[in-house]
Amino acid sequence: MEKKIRWGILGCGRIAKTFAESLQHVADAELAAVASRTPGKANEFAKAYNVQCYYENYLDLVKDESVDVIYVATTHNYHHEHVLLCLENKKPVLCEKPFTVNSKQAEDLIKAARQNKVFLMEAMWTRFLPCIVELNRLLSENIVGDIGLLRADFGFRAKGRNAHKYYFDPNLAGGALLDLGVYPVSFSRMVFKKSPLSIKTFGYIDSSKVDEHAAYMFEYGYGKVAMMSSSFSIDIPHDAVICGTEGYIKIPYFSRPTQFSIKLHGQEEKTVRIPFASNGLNYQAQEVNKCLKEGKLESDIMPLDESLEIMKMLDALRKEWGLKYPME
Amino acid sequence: MEKKIRWGILGCGRIAKTFAESLQHVADAELAAVASRTPGKANEFAKAYNVQCYYENYLDLVKDESVDVIYVATTHNYHHEHVLLCLENKKPVLCEKPFTVNSKQAEDLIKAARQNKVFLMEAMWTRFLPCIVELNRLLSENIVGDIGLLRADFGFRAKGRNAHKYYFDPNLAGGALLDLGVYPVSFSRMVFKKSPLSIKTFGYIDSSKVDEHAAYMFEYGYGKVAMMSSSFSIDIPHDAVICGTEGYIKIPYFSRPTQFSIKLHGQEEKTVRIPFASNGLNYQAQEVNKCLKEGKLESDIMPLDESLEIMKMLDALRKEWGLKYPME
Structure with missing residues (x-):
């Protein structure tokens, strides 16, 4: 029997639910664990999607050795922090878009992924439809x-x-x-x-x-x-x-x-x-599974340098408008 | 019986033919005369559209007292010259778009129309569909x-x-x-x-x-x-x-x-x-007929100041591109 890739979901908001549903349509995927910092939320999510394991903090999910890859589904202001947490713990990541808040953060994550030799991909699901x-x-x-x-x-x-x-x-x-x-x-x-x-x-x-x-x-x-x-x-x-x-x-x-x-x-x-089958997010999960099984650190379809270039364009637009976020 | 507005067409190219066809669908319009400077072309056009009178120069058309209004159908580089010829001879004009080559020419024509108290309108036929x-x-x-x-x-x-x-x-x-x-x-x-x-x-x-x-x-x-x-x-x-x-x-x-x-x-x-009926150019002809019968010098739907503003926008774009025509 084919080995199933065991997924963890970090963050239990709306997009996390959509992704959990899509995973049910990926033959070699299994939702193994979820985590939320909001008390009770991960438990509720786990019950709804029949997930065996849930955590009320992110580190426990990241450290869970039975989890093969983590889908980071928090709001974009947290992507940098949460993806970094995964990568530093050698955990492969699919990160919701926008990849980060700005290109500086994106560069950081790409550097961490390459230094730690861990798989990382932006969840630009459109590309895989x-x-x-x-x-x-x-x-x-x-x-x-x-x-x-x-x-x-x-x-x-x-x-x-x-x-x-x-x-x-x-x-x-x-x-x-x-x-x-x-x-x-x-x-x-x-x-x-x-x-x-x-x-x-x-x-x-x-x-x-x-x-x-x-x-x-x-x-x-x-x-x-x-x-x-x-x-x-x-x-x-x-x-x-x-x-x-x-x-x-x-x-x-x-x-x-x-x-x-x-x-x-x-x-x-x-x-x-x-x-497309299911809600369409399943195709990006399939790509991640494929990359992990082939030992790839990046997807050829949505490579990291391209995610960085996209963040640079968003930066350039915001610069023209004079839009800077408080955390920048 | 309702008085028919007698139209003249100045220039016998492609758009002139389309307009001549459309006039056949305007109850109170009649194509009275056409003119072309190309020998034989006006004659041929007149035969094709059953027009009684044709001229091999523009001045004769403009001076024809039986013609109520002239449709200027020459290429845009000639609009200024030909519309002016009409206006100075107190002949109402429907001028093919673009109204002129630039806003300076448009200002000239508008001034001439107002000074001579003669009807003038840009043939932006779309507006009347x-x-x-x-x-x-x-x-x-x-x-x-x-x-x-x-x-x-x-x-x-x-x-x-x-x-x-x-x-x-x-x-x-x-x-x-x-x-x-x-x-x-x-x-x-x-x-x-x-x-x-x-x-x-x-x-x-x-x-x-x-x-x-x-x-x-x-x-x-x-x-x-x-x-x-x-x-x-x-x-x-x-x-x-x-x-x-x-x-x-x-x-x-x-x-x-x-x-x-x-x-x-x-x-x-x-x-x-x-x-729309016919080829659609008939609606602008109806508007011109209506204006002439009401003694109006401009159309409320396509007023001259608006045609001028449009030419100014086209000028502004060309200026950004560094595009200047030889005749400017």
Whole structure:
């Protein structure tokens, strides 16, 4: 029988639950332990997801030798601290996005992972969805020719509509960029396969001292532009489009797509439909399992240097807006 | 019987033909005369569209007292000269877009129209389509709340695909901005009802010395941004989306829409379908007829000051790119 990878979840919030559900759809994965610092929360979580072991502090989870890998599911302001805790204890990590609060923190984690020779990956689950894998295959064949424009937006009105408080809390590194903007920015890195040469942006800092709404353009050299936005103040269609000399590809719900359409110059539009199983987070868990079994320290699909580059772009945008978090 | 407005067409190119066809669907319009400086061309055009009178020079058309109004259908580099010829001879004018090559020329024409007390209007036909009239009615009711983002793009690959040469001729004030970009820019003026406070852009000047591709963002104050693009080098979906605090409206083929969809926060998406008759250019002709019959010198829907503001935005973009035409 195939050895199951034993997962631990550090932090028991909303995304932790979604991940726990997705793990049930990964054949060689088993949720072995969970931890929360909030009394009773880990126990409740363990009962709900039938987990045998739970802890009321993070160190015990990290030190649990029966746990193969830890999913860090705390708010982003804690990623640096909690990932470091894992790595220093030689525990492989899948870290929720945004990877960290800023690129300095990301560099720290990458250095720690490499020094300790421990696996680390950003939980950019989008990259592993079958629909995106196929999109990337087609892009590698230059299906739309030379790409001149990418558009990707992610925004919804959170204010005054049962908003999660942490969206607007600077102490939790809140704001639309790190929560939503990380998707279009990461997508732009995936499509252009490099970081921009220059950035132009309008960004709006809320009275809460975080960004509520922003528009940004990245330039990658002559005639190559990504136009993106992220917002907690308005609803924006959650779509991306990749335009080139031979045509364009529309990707509805580009962070969790089940289809995309290809319109090549002078041809009929074609739709490619590839649904994902479970809630989609399972594919990134599969990638982690695969990497661990192969003894890899990084994923080829979401390598650490790329996560660092994404954090640098987010830093660059915040710098333009004058947005600095209290913990920086 | 209702008096028919007698139209003259100055210039017999592609758009002139489309307009001549549309006039056949305007009950109180009649195509009375056409003119072209190319020998034989006006005659041929007159035969094809059953026009009684044709001229091989423009002055004769302008001086024809039986003609009530002239549609100037020459390339944009000639608009200033030809519109002025009409106005100085007290002949009302519908002028093809872009209104002129730059705002200085636009100011000239507006001044001439007002001094001579002659009707003048930019042929921004989109504004008069029933679908856009309904869209504007809904926007005036703030249907999507406070608008924070407008996106509008217009681009297709013209290079190497039987491109009309004038697309890339600086002597004809070519380039994607004046030919295609005028649509998103005009649309942004319609939606935000004012000109931007600031502009950020990437623009790419071709070896032909005109813009082949550009991305631009306009800002109208706190949290209000339009993101637009125009291109002759890549295919871009010809769509617009208007996003606000209450939801968004998607307008496919926004320069010539037959439908749009409204998605309000927490509600199902609704589609509004309003096809247009003929090729759609007839609605602007109807507006001109109406204005002339009412003795108006400008259209309330497409007033001259607005055409001037649009030219100023196009000037501002070209200035950022360092694009100056030989005739400037």
